Amino acid sequence: MTQASGTLSPHAIPPYAVQDDDLALLTDLYQLTMLQAYWGEGMRERATFSLFFRRLPETRRFMLACGQQHAAELATRLRFRAAHLADLAETGLFEDAFLEWLGDWRFTGDIWTLPEGSPVFENEPFMEVDAPIVEAQLLESLVMNLVQLETVIASKAVRVVLAADGRPVMDFGLRRMHGVDAAVRGVRAYRTAGxxxxxxxxxxxxxxxxxxxxxxxxYVLAHDDEEAAFRAFARRYPGTTLLVDTHDTPAGVRKVIALMDAEPGLRVGAVRLDSGDLGGLAREARALLDAAGHPEVKIVASSGLDEWQIAALVEAGAPIDGFGVGTEIGVSSDAPVIDLSYKLVEYAGTPRLKHSPGKVNLPCRKQLYRRHDAEGRFVSDIIALRDEPGIEGQALLRPLVRGGRLAAEEMALASEARERVADALGRLPEALRRLAPGPGDYPVTLSPALQRLREQG
Incomplete structure (x- = not known):
């Protein structure tokens, strides 16, 4: 095992989150030692690395691709600063000439990706990097980190959105997420998911x-009584949501009604239930509000919810208008990781194929095609060679980066990714929209040419 003797230069107050200027060092050590070996051997030929996962988590029917655009944008900005090179020199692992070369490192290749917000299935390439091997290799750790997190979070969040069946879902997960970086990037995934x-x-x-x-x-407990807390908050924030379960939920709802009746100009937008039998309490709260002539006041529920609990509340007809979800979308506890891989599939124009049992990958640069029926619903996918002729379906992989530069016309805005998700959910087979695993796996096949290459090994 390669070992380094140095440490990063000390800071008076180390930054808690990774700064963009330091992202070139956000890599595994072996990426840099391999780069030096490639450099020393004069290996500069063009390579293609493919990003995919071999198996869906048991609780997922599909994953929602997210994070590729973020990764592509950062790839074009990676730079090794003088301070980085000095830190690497202290490890004793790198030659001076290599570090000088590393100071001029730039990504000059192409990056093809599945549009963010697209459903993706087993073994499908949803990002391919075409570049000199000394460039494409370095991106592995960063790309996998970015895409892993955002895809996992978006895929969980979209299940919650499906379970809510049109009711708005709010993210309350900041305090439970794994670090500040994940908390901020997670919101990007939530936006994509809807x-x-x-x-x-x-x-x-x-x-x-x-x-x-x-x-x-x-806030409620800091006041002498609930009425005082509700009154002060509602006066300051017209149309606000009041938390009514600090002591007794029905009593809390009655106090909200009394407050609105006592001050006719005071507006309360919703009451929030955060404990107990949410379905039963929502029915009681709705009955109280309606009987008092306040049908406009909505009911929001939270309290450790996941997609299964939300689906059960919706199916039972609970009069809940929106959901706040925290821990479960923040950490995706039932499927916190995917078996993501970033594998060399072509080098110097020659197919490369890993043969390890259970880990055979698909060689060569590829394209992914999606077929639709007459109503526009997804029917099946075909993985083909990038330039293979005669494949029917919609070609999904698009070049976000060309020659090291972002392709402006291909860079989808986050809003487009969100709209893409909404459209895709309507096109998915009904079996894949269900929460529970079961029959009806989505068909993904290989094109004739790719199948032959795989068999030839």
Missing amino acids: LAGTSNVLGGLRHDLPLSGTMAHS
């Missing part, structure tokens, strides 16, 4: 997802 809002101020502002929030139990 969430209506987030409580995360930085994430929402950075990724253009509306900010949404209510109040905490601490």
Whole structure:
């Protein structure tokens, strides 16, 4: 095992989150040691690396591709600064001439990706990097980190959106997510998946997802009584949502009604239920509000919800108008990772194929085609060679980066990814929209030419 003796230069206060200027060092050590070996051997030929996963998690019928655009954008900006080179020199692993070369490193290749927000299935390439091997190799760790997180989070979030069946879902997950970087990037994935809002101020502002929030139990407890807390908050924030379960939910709803009746100009937009039998309490709250002449006040539910609980509430007809979901979309506890791989599939114009049992990959540069029926629904996918003629279907992989530069006409905005998800959900076979695993796996086949290459090994 290669070992380094140096450490990063000390900082008075180390930055908690990774800065964009340091992303070139956000890599595994063996990427850099391999780069030096390639450099020393004069290996500069063009390579293609393919990003895919071999198996869907047991609780997923599809994954929602997310993070590729982010990865492509960062690839074009990676630079090794003088301070980085000095830190690497201290490890004792790298030659001075290599570090000098590394100081001029730039990504000059092409990156083809599946549009963000597209459903993706087993073994399908949803990102391919074509570049000199000394460039494409370095991207592996960063690409996998970015795409892994955002795809996992978006795929969980879209299940919650499906379960809510048109009711808005808000992100309350900041405090439970695994670190500040994941919390901010997660909001990007939530926006793509179709969430209506987030409580995360930085994430929402950075990724253009509306900010949404209510109040905490601490605010109610800090006042002498619930009435005083509700009155002060509603006067300051007209149309706000009031948390009514600090002591007793039905009593809390009655106090909200009394407050609105006592001050006719005071508006309350919703009451929030955060504990107990949410379905039963929602029915009781709805009956109280309607009987008092306040059908306009909505009911929002939270309290450790996941897609299964939301689906059960919706199926039972609980009069809940929106959901706040935190931990489960923030950490995706039932499927926290995917078996993501970034594999060399072509070098110097020659197919490359890994033969390890259970880990055979598909060689060569590829294209992914999606077929539709007469109504526009997805029917099947075909994985083919990039330039293979005669393949029917919609070609999905698009060149986001050409010659090291972003292709402006191909760079989808986050809003387009969100719209793409909404469109794709309507085109998915009904079996794949169900939460529970079962029969009806989506057909993915290989083209004749790709199948022959794989068999030839």
